[in-house]
Amino acid sequence: MEGHHHTVNMDTNDRFPQxxxxxxxxFLMIRAELDRTFMETKRNKILWEVVSSKMKEKGYNRSADQCKCKWKNLVTRYKGCETMETENMRQQFPFYxxxxxxFTARMQRMLWIEAEGGASGSSSKKKGVLLSSDDEEDNEESDGEKGSSKKKRKGKSNMNSGTRNAGNNNNLQEILEDFMGKxxxxxxxxxxxxxxREEERRIxxxxxxxAMEGLEKERLLMDRMWRERDEQRLIREEARAERxxxxxxxxxxxxxxxxx
Structure with missing residues (x-):
């Protein structure tokens, strides 16, 4: 079932226009900006609508489902590059x-939370940061199942479409405000x-x-002592020669x- 699900995504994503x-x-720049919110919320369907809206602002007409399928396909290809050589990887997957x-930024956020919050106070946040792409797909699939059940009740859904759209807009506004605040x-x-760190570096x-100035002063003092001893030796030798x-x-x- 899982393999069939990915095949459907590939076919859907590869439809024209490519x-x-x-x-x-x-698309990846937009997805990177929202990655933290994706990892900390289960309302991914609304977030994909945000991605679709931002894509339209940049002049690309892509639906939320198209964006979601594109992300899954890119992640699948990224995972497949782990066993490839660097040159082949760049040729086969230019978005590596x-x-x-x-994913590196995601790991850095996890390390930051562990360093700041400790093991006890950041368990829920750590769980959100550690969500893998598979977990994310599961959340989205559960949303898809809910969507399919809603299609069966199409008549009732149409009657409540205005209320649902208003609720989605409110949820979208809350997510954006929460994202900007974080x-x-x-x-x-x-x-x-x-x-x-800069203050520590300056100190x-x-x-x-x-320490270097102290060593330099010590070196100058030793040089002066050696010169004085050398001068005294020369004076004694001259006096000895005169005698x-x-x-x-x-x-x-x-x-x-x-x-x-």
Whole structure:
């Protein structure tokens, strides 16, 4: 059943018009911005509507289902590249770096939560961050099952379409506001950490400079002591030479007087 499900996604996603490289890159940029919200909420159907809306803002008319299927296919191809060589991987899947950046950022968020919240206070958040693409597909599939059951009650759904659309809009607004708030909070936290690290670096650099200055002063002092000792040695040698010359001169004078 699972293999058949992926085949359907591939067929749906490959219908014309096909996704261009630029369109896919724009799609991955949007998906990367919303990745944290995808990992922290089960209302993925609404989020895919957000992705579809942002794609339309960029001039690409893609439905939420098309975006969802495209993401699943890209993740499947990304996982298939793990056993490939680098050159073959770039030729077969030109979006590997974009997918890798998304999953790397997801892992960094997990490490950040573990470092800030600890093991006890961040269990629910960690669970959201650790959601894999398979878990995400399961959430979306459950939404799809609900959608199929709603289709069976099409008449009743049409009567309540206005209320449901209003509720979706409210949920969408809440998700966007929550997403922006969390983004700002993360930026503030990262800025504080960066400033603390910069201050620590400045302190260590100051300590290092002070240590280097102390070593330089010690080296200059040792050089001066060696020069003074060398000068004193030269003075003693000169004095010794003068005494030797004076003694030789006195002996020569004495010998001359005896000969006379």
């Amino acid at each position: 996704w261009s490289i630029q369109e896919t890159k724009e 770096n974009e997918l890798q950046a998304i 983004q700002m909070q993360m930026e503030v936290q990262w800025r504080e950490v960066a400033e603390a 260590k650099e100051m300590e290092w400079r002070q 030797r010359d004076a003694l030789i001169t006195a002996l020569l004078n004495k010998l001359r007087r005896e000969d006379m």
